Amino acid sequence: MANNSPMRKNKDANPLSEGKIRELELSITNQCNLNCHRCGFNIPNQVTPVNGEGIDEHITSLRLLKTCGVKVEKIVIAGGEASLSKSLNDHLIEIRKVGISEQIEVVTNGLYPKGITKNTLANLDSLVISDYVMTEEFENIWRQYIKALNYKGNIEFRRKTAWDDLLSEVNNDPEQTRHHWSTCFYRKYDVTLERGRLFSCSRIAKKRWDEQGLLINSETSVSDVSSYLAAKDPRTACYSCATIGNESNIPVAVQTRNNMAKIILKAEQYMRESL
Structure with missing residues (x-):
């Protein structure tokens, strides 16, 4: 459901729950096996989520946040497409070792099951x-596949019929923007860590508006993090965010290439053969 859908209840954004960041998203790759029309993550032109290579920069930032007293309820691993990372399992181990988060979650499009191993x-x-x-067939194959791999955690399937239009640049009304900021779904569940900075949402990170993020270093305090995330005034980026305007009509996963059917077939075949 789009953030600006009239069906969504407007609730206080409240990105911090009892002093913890509810969900902290970090991307481990900017590669994807789909090229969705007007992709919110700007695939295939997504900027790199780190300044260097690998996950070391993310680990350093997480350690600095932990040292200054920040806690995270859930770290969400995304992309690009997270399952395409050949080092996904190693990254998960390194992130868990930091000890800043109670839970770790991976978000995938489910179309490269080979990358989701036991x-x-x-x-x-x-x-x-x-x-x-x-x-239902696709979801049932996935349930059988992870059961065969002895997975004991939670699994959730999310279906959307429309994306928020995250690439458009618009000129929003200041009053409407302030209201949206105070109730923004993405501020609550999409705090993002990229390139050594915290961002109020992934749109700001993916557009590489780094000056609107919070630089994480040895001098960063938990008060700095709280002040940044709980700020009462919208970021400059919010005035260009189309999710504030009318509900998006962009269909989900419409491809710029005619290969989605082949990708789906290959994924289903892999899981069936594995079973």
Whole structure:
């Protein structure tokens, strides 16, 4: 459901719950096996989530946040497409060792099950599949597949019929923008860590508006983090965010290439053969 859908109840954004960041998203790759039309993550042109290579920068930032007293309820591993990372399992182990978060979750489109191994599942508390196939058959194959791999965590399938239009640049009304900021779904569940900075949402990070993020270093305090996330005034980026305006009509997973059917078939075949 789009953030600006009239069906969504407007609740206080409240990105911090009892002093903890509810969900902290970090991308481990900017590669994806789909090229969705007007992708909110700007695939295939997504900027790199780190300044260097690998996950070391994320680990350093997480350690600095933990040292200054920040806690996280759930770290959400995303992309790009997280399952394409050949080091996914190693990354999960490194992130858990930091000890800043109670839970670790991977979000995947479910179309590269080969990248979700038994070892990977053993290091997860929850698995979310953004289900672009949207059939009971696809979801049932996935349930059988992870059961065969002895997965004990939670699994959730999320179906959307429309994306928020995250690439458009618009000129929003100041009063409407302030109201949206105070109730923004993404501020609550989409705090993002990229390139050594915290961002109020992934849109700001993916557009590489780094000056609107909070730089994490040895001088960062828990008060700095709280002040940044709980700020009463919208970021400059919010005035260009189309999620404030009318509900998006952009269909989900419409491809710029005609290969989605082949990708789905290959994924289902892999899981059936594994079973």
